[in-house]
Structure formats: structure tokens, C-alpha cells
Amino acid sequence: xxxxxxxxxxxxxxxxxxxxxxxxxxxxxxxxxxxxxxxxxxxxxxxxxxxxxxxxxxxxxxxxxxxxxxxxxxxxxxxxxxxxxxxxxxxxxxxxxxxxxxxxxxxxxxxxxxxxxxxxxxxxxxxxxxxxxxxxxxxxxxxxxxxxxxxxxxxxxxxxxxxxxxxxxxxxxxxxxxxxxxxxxxxxxxxxxxxxxxxxxxxxxxxxxxxxxxxxxxxxxxxxxxxxxxxxxxxxxxxxxxxxxxxxxxxxxxxxxxxxxxxxxxxxxxxxxxxxxxxxxxxxxxxxxxxxxxxxxxxxxxxxxxxxxxxxxxxxxxxxxxxxxxxxxxxx
Amino acid sequence: xxxxxxxxxxxxxxxxxxxxxxxxxxxxxxxxxxxxxxxxxxxxxxxxxxxxxxxxxxxxxxxxxxxxxxxxxxxxxxxxxxxxxxxxxxxxxxxxxxxxxxxxxxxxxxxxxxxxxxxxxxxxxxxxxxxxxxxxxxxxxxxxxxxxxxxxxxxxxxxxxxxxxxxxxxxxxxxxxxxxxxxxxxxxxxxxxxxxxxxxxxxxxxxxxxxxxxxxxxxxxxxxxxxxxxxxxxxxxxxxxxxxxxxxxxxxxxxxxxxxxxxxxxxxxxxxxxxxxxxxxxxxxxxxxxxxxxxxxxxxxxxxxxxxxxxxxxxxxxxxxxxxxxxxxxxx
Numbered sequence: 001x002x003x004x005x006x007x008x009x010x011x012x013x014x015x016x017x018x019x020x021x022x023x024x025x026x027x028x029x030x031x032x033x034x035x036x037x038x039x040x041x042x043x044x045x046x047x048x049x050x051x052x053x054x055x056x057x058x059x060x061x062x063x064x065x066x067x068x069x070x071x072x073x074x075x076x077x078x079x080x081x082x083x084x085x086x087x088x089x090x091x092x093x094x095x096x097x098x099x100x101x102x103x104x105x106x107x108x109x110x111x112x113x114x115x116x117x118x119x120x121x122x123x124x125x126x127x128x129x130x131x132x133x134x135x136x137x138x139x140x141x142x143x144x145x146x147x148x149x150x151x152x153x154x155x156x157x158x159x160x161x162x163x164x165x166x167x168x169x170x171x172x173x174x175x176x177x178x179x180x181x182x183x184x185x186x187x188x189x190x191x192x193x194x195x196x197x198x199x200x201x202x203x204x205x206x207x208x209x210x211x212x213x214x215x216x217x218x219x220x221x222x223x224x225x226x227x228x229x230x231x232x233x234x235x236x237x238x239x240x241x242x243x244x245x246x247x248x249x250x251x252x253x254x255x256x257x258x259x260x261x262x263x264x265x266x267x268x269x270x271x272x273x274x275x276x277x278x279x280x281x282x283x284x285x286x287x288x289x290x291x292x293x294x295x296x297x298x299x300x301x302x303x304x305x306x307x308x309x310x311x312x313x314x315x316x317x318x319x320x321x322x323x324x325x326x327x328x329x330x331x332x
Numbered sequence: 333x334x335x336x337x338x339x340x341x342x343x344x345x346x347x348x349x350x351x352x353x354x355x356x357x358x359x360x361x362x363x364x365x366x367x368x369x370x371x372x373x374x375x376x377x378x379x380x381x382x383x384x385x386x387x388x389x390x391x392x393x394x395x396x397x398x399x400x401x402x403x404x405x406x407x408x409x410x411x412x413x414x415x416x417x418x419x420x421x422x423x424x425x426x427x428x429x430x431x432x433x434x435x436x437x438x439x440x441x442x443x444x445x446x447x448x449x450x451x452x453x454x455x456x457x458x459x460x461x462x463x464x465x466x467x468x469x470x471x472x473x474x475x476x477x478x479x480x481x482x483x484x485x486x487x488x489x490x491x492x493x494x495x496x497x498x499x500x501x502x503x504x505x506x507x508x509x510x511x512x513x514x515x516x517x518x519x520x521x522x523x524x525x526x527x528x529x530x531x532x533x534x535x536x537x538x539x540x541x542x543x544x545x546x547x548x549x550x551x552x553x554x555x556x557x558x559x560x561x562x563x564x565x566x567x568x569x570x571x572x573x574x575x576x577x578x579x580x581x582x583x584x585x586x587x588x589x590x591x592x593x594x595x596x597x598x599x600x601x602x603x604x605x606x607x608x609x610x611x612x613x614x615x616x617x618x619x620x621x622x623x624x625x626x627x628x629x630x631x632x633x634x635x636x637x638x639x640x641x642x643x644x645x646x647x648x649x650x651x652x653x654x655x656x657x658x659x660x661x662x663x664x
Contacts, residue, residue: 134558191528195563226466234562
């Protein structure tokens, strides 16, 4: 079930701005959906939204309290529960992308039931899926893939949606991770799906569509990551993408979380992703490179991107610094 | 938790021999563990074991009633429950590899609790797993892989265990599917594991071991199957296999369940499996071919296998017809 908006973003007692990263993502990509933020005493994060009481937020029309803060371990702090319960009593749903489940909190679950409101644990699939079929389907689909985890696949997908919509194209971001789901209001956290059903879940998430409609599917992990390549493979096959955008972070010393594994060469990553994608989408090809150059100076970044564009004969951009216009140009 | 043996194999009201395929597998590969079979009126299957009442079986020392029968849909028939309850009352555990769970049957679950016996739903992981690390580990590991699903990977793995043990080698079959788990008495049904944890589950299943110890890991699916390639990939990376055995069924018109997908060429399957395996096991290579030639005449099968052996320069056997001796020869 889709998460109703507008949202009130809950920041809790976030010790710093980074702890409210999820809230920041939602506020950045869905500014129209975010009417305000709600903090507890001691909160050190600020998303620049109006600070609202729960009562004011309900009055203003907020339909869901979205937990925009995370702590180590993905727990739900006892101190957050009063706000959740009050929000439910005021007629709001509550949504969170934490490891712990809202539905496992007896007091919160009881009030949700009493008030007939929904608890959205977006990290945990709320429905079953079929096994993937690999059958061809209509519509156009682009999947962001990466040399590693956490290299900007969600950001690139959302930037593509924004750019396409600004040009009047028919495009939808399809979320496969918890922050993406809070931003999209819907989606499937594929790494939490039982392995047999991953490609089927993605077929469900991005079904047959109009001939001119683009699904911009958020990638996860990397085919080169020893922990998660299976997830990436199932996602790639289920997505059945016509186009891939390869995401990369050039300054990383090794793959995230696994010091023994080096980041693959982009050329090798392009070739291998295309090879694997072609099982279910025979014409699949990488059409652009989205590089997170935040750790590089402006001049170095420009030179690096320009070198990549020359080497691979396709647009190479930093979505944050340059936008993704050149990639969309190429798709038209 | 391991399933205690010896077993009593429960055949229920199996309408034919094929419905008792699971039981037949257990009886074939673990004859010493199977003291008898127990049928209900109308049963048309026979595993050639002594027919026993539940009371006789308990008296004879059976420690687990193993459901060796399956129906369409993987349901647990109402008519089976009385036998399960009686077995629990007689001090046995109950094990099943069906889609439906024993623990979801209120009457059965209640008696199990009362009698302090275990219900083993081997298709459903009973524990959590960590994310895979890809860190190198000691011991020797062989994984069976395939051009398709259901081409004899479990059979080949068990035949390798049998042959190695007959030669005095230190070898253990590691089960990754429900029938295999009933045969091994332990294991993980990897296609039921949450996708993020598949490679970690296999690292747990086949952990570091003695330098001369062989884990013979049961493969699942195929890297070329659009429904399941992600499962196969996670399993391959978690297994960290030094050796692969490629399994194949030469007469199949298309991949199982997906008429639009042709069976890959064996050479391509060898190359791609080696390429993917080398992420976590840099020296991984295919050392033999295990072919199910049951649909071919003896002469055709011999000619076919001999052609494969010549083409790929490695042993090509039908494990059922010829055994796997030539593959083990090559490993020594």
C-alpha cells in the first residue's frame, strides 16, 4: 500500500545532520510532500522545514509521520514512541525504514489498530511475490547499476526522473530500498525479499507500461560485491532494462565493507552488467556514467569525467554537480 | 538444529511413486537412517522399506517422522495430521520440506510443545544469517552448478560424497534444498533465505575446515535462468568453491518453466560460472561434467558423454549410470 502524503518528517533526537540522512533525502526529492519537521529536545539536525507540533501538522493536513532519523543498529528509540502514538491518534499513518519494525512495538501497534491507521515498515515487504518469469514486457526501463554499493544509484535514478519530467517525459522512479520507498511513497526493499522471488518482485514493481513510459529503477549493490551480487543479479534480471546507467565513486580504496575486494574497473563493470542484463533484455546497454566526485576538486572532477566520456563514448556526469541532462539527451 | 535419525518415512496417501520422490531420495542416500515406512490407506507408493506402525517405529528407535510425500501446492493434508500428532506423542520429531509449515498447524504445534519435540520445516530457515564477507577460508569446496534447474545437482553432489567416502576421503555433502536437507539431516534451503543473506548463509553452511576436508555443496538453479540466477549467484559466491561440477540434461527443449529461454551451451555455461566464481575463489574451475542421460539410449549416451569429454578435456559422466569415479580421480 502506498504511503499517504503529505508527510511530517520526524527527526527525533538526531545527534547530528548525518543521522537525519533519510529525512534529508525525502525533503530534497519530495519538497512538495514535506509540510514540516518534528524534533525532540536535543535534536541537532535541521532539514530547513517549518518545525511543527504533531497537532499543527495534523491540522495542516499531514497524513503520515515519516521517521527520517536512524541510529546505529536501526532501533526504534523508546523516546520516539510517544510521538508515533500521538500522530496515530491525530489520524496520521507512521512510516519507517528501520531494521526494527513499527509493528513489533506493542503500544504503537495497538493504537494503530484502534485508530485504524497504517504502520509502513518499508524495509520489510508487506506482500508476497511470484517467481519471475523473464517474459518480455512493454514500456521503457532504465536501471542504475554500480561498481559498488552506496555510489549514488538512488540519487542518479531520482535525478533522471526529475530531468525527464522537466522535459515533459512520462517517467517514474521505482524504489528498491528504504529511503527510496519513502521518497517514492511506494516500492519494494529487494534485499529483504526472499531470494527466490527477487526478480519476480522487480517484475511486479516495474510492470508492463505504455510504449513511451520510462521506469527509472533504483539499483542495489553491485555484481562485483561478494556480499550482495546475488541481489544485484536478481534485480537486473527482473528489471529487464533497455538502458543501464553505471554509477561509480572513484576515490574508494576497496569495495564497501570488504577490504579484500578492490573496486572493479568501470569498463569491466560495463561489460559484465551488459552481459548479465542481456539474459532478459537482449539489447540492454549502458548509456551513461553517473559519478560521485564529491571527494575531488572541481577541476579534477571535470578532467576525470571528460576522460571517462572519451574512453567509453558516452556521457559521464556527476548528477549532483552537473545534473543528468546529457544522459537524457542520449535517450531521446 | 540437525534432524535426529533414524527416520520413519511417512508416505501418507501418495497417489503414485512420484509423489513419494522425497522419501525415495532419503531412502536411496541414507539407507542406514531409514528403519521403515508408514503409509495410510490408499497409498500407491512403496520405498521397499519395512511397513511400520508408529508404535513399532518408536519401539525400534525411530527418532523422526520424515514426510516423504508431496502433493501439488505443498500442502499438508488434514489426513496426515493424526500420524504426526501420534508420532510426537511417541517421542519422535516431525520433519517436512513442504511449502506449508508444520508449525502453522495449531494441533500439531500444540502437541509438539507439550511433548517437547521439534518440528523441522526444512524449507524455511530456522535461524538468521549474517551478510557474506567473501573472506578466504580453509578447506576444499566443490559446488555443483547447472545449465538449468533440476538437472541432477543434488544427485551429483551426493554421488561425489559417496565415492569420496568409499575412498576414505574426508567429505561432507552440504544441502541447500529441502530434499537434500532431509538426506543430510541439516542444511539451509537457500532459495528461502532473504536475498541479502544468501552468500552469508552458504558461508555458514560450509565454514572453514581442515585442509584435506571436502565440502560437496549442492547447487541450486542456474546463472542462466531468469527466475533464479540471483540465488545461484549468491550461492556461488558464498560457496567460494575451488572446484565446480557442471550438471546438464541434454534433451530439454527450453529452460525449466520458461519456454522463451533456451538451455545455454555447456561451454558458455562453464566459462560464465568460472568467471563469476572467481570473484570469491580466484582459482575456481570446472573439473567435470555430470549429465543426466536418462532420456537417451545407452549407446547414444556413451557417444554423447565421450564427445563432451573430448571437447572440454575433462571427465563427463552420468552419475546414475556410470558413477562419478572419473571426476574424483581428477581431484586427487
